[in-house]
Amino acid sequence: MANQAKTHKIKMMEEQLAKKLNRQVVGSLVGCVHCGMCDESCHYVLAFPDDHKMTPSYKADQVRKLFKANHDWTGSVFPWWVGADKVPLSDDDLETLKDIAFGTCTNCRRCTLSCPMGVDTATLNRIMRGLLSHVGVMPEGVRVVSKDQWEIGNQMGVLKEDYIDTIEWMSEELEEDLGHAEATIPMEKKGAKIMYCINPREVKYDPRTIKEAALIFWAAGEDWTMPDEGWDNTNFGLFSGDDGLGGACAKREYEKARELGVDKIVISECGHGFRSTRFEGVNWAGESEPVPMESSVMTMLNYVREGKIKVDPTKNPEKMTFHDSCNNARSGGFFEEPRELLNLVAMDFQEMYPNRAEGFCCTGGGGAMSMSEYTPRRLESAKIKADQIRATGAKVVVTSCHNCVDGLNDLIKHYKLDCEVKQLVNLVANALVLDEVEKPVEEVAVPEEITVKPVAEAEPLAGRKILVVDDEEDVRTFLITVFEDAGAEVISAADGNEAIAMAREHLPDLISLDLSMPGKDGVETFVELRSTAETEEIPVCVVTGHPEFRQVIYDRPVPPPEGYLGKPVDEDKLVAYASHILEHRNEKAN
Amino acid sequence: MHEVSPALHTAEVVHWIALVVMAIVYTMRIRWLLSFKLAKDKSAPGNPAQSNKERGARHSLFNVAMPWSMESTRNPKGFVFYLSFVLFHLGVVAGIILAFVSTIAPDFLRIPVVGWTVMTLIVGALLVSLYRIGRRTLRPLMRLISTPDDYFSLIMLTVWFAVGAATQAYLMGIWGVTNGVFQIVYLYLTSFFLLYVPFSKISHYLYYPFTRTYIGRALGHRGSYPVVRS
Amino acid sequence: MVERKIGDKNLRLVREDITEMEVDAFVFDITEDVKLGSGFGAAIQQRGGIVIQKELDEIGGCPTGEAVVTEAGILKADWIIHANGPKFREEDEEGKLRKTVQSALARAEEKGVKRLAFPPMGTGLYQVPLDLCSRVMVKTISDHLAEGGTLEEVLIAAPDNREFDPFKAQIQEGA
Structure with missing residues (x-):
């Protein structure tokens, strides 16, 4: 009998399932007629037409079977009649379920809109994820990131001192760029109108978006602040299906907002962060009177609408298209405002089809970027999105989601599309015209046009020894030239083994490491460097054009790299990053 | 009352009893669904310009009559499937009318326009159900997601339509069908269905108003439903 | 202040970050x-240095319910007591949790620790129910302090209200 063979984990999953049932969920569980109409709504189905296990109803059936076996009349008495006999029995079966729930669905909810019965298939898949993660069955990246978010308070394990350091770094850069003592990032300011919450990816790997947002807030004369805790707007509870984590993350933001006494929380451009903080978090955390919240896109749009900032769309002349984040559009109803803003700050907007609530996932949603074991499948499933983008002929794909930025960047490289990804904050900052804007402090002269650029120092890397590791000779030469021009002493290696040997011998101050190399690849090299006594503390800046990088930041077999830059490399950005990493290292050492 | 044979009379009685049992079981089924807590979205409406729970729910509820509202019924292949869906379900309605009206007012079904309408719908649904059997058994995708209940429900409906067509032909006195046993078999089949349906996938129509309302309300509140296209 | 006096010893609830606490051990x-x-593991490595993991690698393993000790690198604490509590709803959660807390306390006594800090064991990623965790931890620690030993104060570090509140209720219930 099935019941006798059930493992403890499966019993715990069944117990947890009972707690997750509400009327809407039960409706979705009993409503499916297996008509197959959800099939072609899914990008996995379209990319893998011969693998029928990609069909949404099959994925939802995994939790449906458990439900029918335990809660449904027919399923309880005649399980085989309604497929409830095929429930998981062994812990090995749970591994198969993990691959289905985490590896073949991004919970984008597109199938939900194609179901004639109104079955919310994506929600059912999320429930299965929640049952699995409840008993510890989840991809390594999800486990690592969830633990960080539970214990450190953000999904990339950014320590408080590192977060504050980055904010201060951006604040100083902003002040220097503008030559204005008031142009800083206010931290922990009580009674400010806005509390700005961001994605840890911005702190770790894309801090310029923080500076751009700060520039826009400053230009608008906004009374805003960043909190020292509860600043992470992302929420792995949405991805892992753990409502407890979801509620805990969201609550930190809400409680911080109340502590600071702000009027509202503004959520930086992160799709799942917006959905989790603005909507689901309220329910997970059981908030009866949620703090007002909005996307930073809405904030920026209102600045333009109200004339608080002035923008010049000719600064963004390239042909652009817009990718709707599933969480923003399908689960948040947020799709017209980004388009309105985009049309205000750019010259040439080309819609891609389908779009808005019917848009396809970037393929990096649902936590997929953190699940490196499924990367090949993810990239193959991205063909649908790549074809959509290619059809627009756009040179820039604009999106309002950090996850989508990473997902789209990966697919652009994989499918060799001739375009780049930008967020609205990049475009608004670029289009910003400051000459007629009311300044908080009037007597200070401000340059007419602001270009966000790093601090110009003659030789910011003077006296530093840098090891450049890259298998491509032209890239290596370029990196060597950039670092040498910045005053560094540069040594180089063309593969992993050579890199490890040179690092041991020369003990450089910084290693610039490519991840895709023949032989010992960059990930292995990185892990070995970090696990070897002589080299473990040498800071590493990963310079890569490939998604292998996700493995070192999400699975995190060893402490993560200090910096990351995508290819093609921006010269100024590279030097600024390298300088910052080295300065930060010095501060820590002291 | 019309004159009936004892065998037909028994079938009619069983048939009406089955209807009462079905009603009771359905009531229990709805009570069971309602026994689960209704989750409430406490977040503020997603987009003041678009968010509307009630409009979302209404639109969602009538989704069945709006093939343009979903991508899966909007594309040409999906639209053909939608038309077959309409015919199939109208055939079910015609079959139910046939079952009940034949026991209380068989002459009504002998009015040519009524009789031929019922006949057309039932035969049409029979053809669709034969197609659906083929679709469900021959397409690997459909086999993968189908349970014994899915196959059985479809096959039994197909048989029901076939016997229904014969019953209607008998009532109308056409196609040389003169054997009244078809009507008796049809009533017993209907009785079986009435008893079986609440335990099978066929009860989906009972859940339809709930599931559609829930998803319409949920996404209507967020502002993404009804779907805006451009 | 949320605390329970047990003779001249003390069980106290704080909102601090456990890896930065000025205690003898955590x-x-x-x-x-x-x-x-x-x-917390990442915080320990990044703030305390890689030597801690090296020492753990030499130890090699720690069965559920047991605890092992390492030095704490450049962290403020002297020792880290690595205790393997129940995870992901495994069987006999309560018994295993009690044993884990007892093992951690025993290791602390062996090192002559006076001030020891605990996190709520396993109530985050590891899914140990908060009511069970707070009840078992508070009882086990209180029982231990009542028996004497080198420990003078045990702190439970719970920065979030989610954990703080149930622990507060447990501590005050028996105070």
């Missing part, structure tokens, strides 16, 4: 393979 909820991993 407890880390480790896995069987003694890898520090992410979360």
Whole structure:
């Protein structure tokens, strides 16, 4: 009998399932007629037409079977009649379920809109994820990131001192760029109108978006602040299906907002962060009177609408298209405002089809970027999105989601599309015209046009020894030239083994490491460097054009790299990053 | 009352009893669904310009009559499937009318326009159900997601339509069908269905108003439903 | 202040970050393979240095319910007590949790620790129910302090209200 063979984990999953049932969920569980109409709504189905296990109803059936076996009349008495006999029995079966729930669905909810019965298939898949993660069955990246978010308070394990350091770094850069003592990032300011919450990816790997947002807030004369805790707007509870984590993350933001006494929380451009903080978090955390919240896109749009900032769309002349984040559009109803803003700050907007609530996932949603074991499948499933983008002929794909930025960047490289990804904050900052804007402090002269650029120092890397590791000779030469021009002493290696040997011998101050190399690849090299006594503390800046990088930041077999830059490399950005990493290292050492 | 044979009379009685049992079981089924807590979205409406729970729910509820509202019924292949869906379900309605009206007012079904309408719908649904059997058994995708209940429900409906067509032909006195046993078999089949349906996938129509309302309300509140296209 | 006096000893609830606390030792909820991993483990590695993981690698493993001790690198504490509590709803959660807390306390006594800090064991990623965790931890620690030993004060570090509130209720219930 099935019941006798059930493992403890499966019993715990069944117990947890009972707690997750509400009327809407039960409706979705009993409503499916297996008509197959959800099939072609899914990008996995379209990319893998011969693998029928990609069909949404099959994925939802995994939790449906458990439900029918335990809660449904027919399923309880005649399980085989309604497929409830095929429930998981062994812990090995749970591994198969993990691959289905985490590896073949991004919970984008597109199938939900194609179901004639109104079955919310994506929600059912999320429930299965929640049952699995409840008993510890989840991809390594999800486990690592969830633990960080539970214990450190953000999904990339950014320590408080590192977060504050980055904010201060951006604040100083902003002040220097503008030559204005008031142009800083206010931290922990009580009674400010806005509390700005961001994605840890911005702190770790894309801090310029923080500076751009700060520039826009400053230009608008906004009374805003960043909190020292509860600043992470992302929420792995949405991805892992753990409502407890979801509620805990969201609550930190809400409680911080109340502590600071702000009027509202503004959520930086992160799709799942917006959905989790603005909507689901309220329910997970059981908030009866949620703090007002909005996307930073809405904030920026209102600045333009109200004339608080002035923008010049000719600064963004390239042909652009817009990718709707599933969480923003399908689960948040947020799709017209980004388009309105985009049309205000750019010259040439080309819609891609389908779009808005019917848009396809970037393929990096649902936590997929953190699940490196499924990367090949993810990239193959991205063909649908790549074809959509290619059809627009756009040179820039604009999106309002950090996850989508990473997902789209990966697919652009994989499918060799001739375009780049930008967020609205990049475009608004670029289009910003400051000459007629009311300044908080009037007597200070401000340059007419602001270009966000790093601090110009003659030789910011003077006296530093840098090891450049890259298998491509032209890239290596370029990196060597950039670092040498910045005053560094540069040594180089063309593969992993050579890199490890040179690092041991020369003990450089910084290693610039490519991840895709023949032989010992960059990930292995990185892990070995970090696990070897002589080299473990040498800071590493990963310079890569490939998604292998996700493995070192999400699975995190060893402490993560200090910096990351995508290819093609921006010269100024590279030097600024390298300088910052080295300065930060010095501060820590002291 | 019309004159009936004892065998037909028994079938009619069983048939009406089955209807009462079905009603009771359905009531229990709805009570069971309602026994689960209704989750409430406490977040503020997603987009003041678009968010509307009630409009979302209404639109969602009538989704069945709006093939343009979903991508899966909007594309040409999906639209053909939608038309077959309409015919199939109208055939079910015609079959139910046939079952009940034949026991209380068989002459009504002998009015040519009524009789031929019922006949057309039932035969049409029979053809669709034969197609659906083929679709469900021959397409690997459909086999993968189908349970014994899915196959059985479809096959039994197909048989029901076939016997229904014969019953209607008998009532109308056409196609040389003169054997009244078809009507008796049809009533017993209907009785079986009435008893079986609440335990099978066929009860989906009972859940339809709930599931559609829930998803319409949920996404209507967020502002993404009804779907805006451009 | 939320605390329970047990003779001249003290059980206290604080909202601090456990890896930065000025205590003699703090407890880390480790896995069987003694890898520090992410979360507090990442904070320990980044703030304390890689020597801690090296020492753990030499120890090699720690079965559920047991605890092992390492030095704390350049952290403010002297010792880290790595205790392997129950994870992901495994069987006999309560018994295993009690044993884990007892093992951690025993290791602390062996090192002559006076001030020891615990996190709520396993109530985050590891899914140990908060009511069970707060009840078992508060009772086990209180019982231990009542028996004497070198420990003078045990702190439970719970920065979030989610954990703070149930622990507060447990501590005050028996105070």
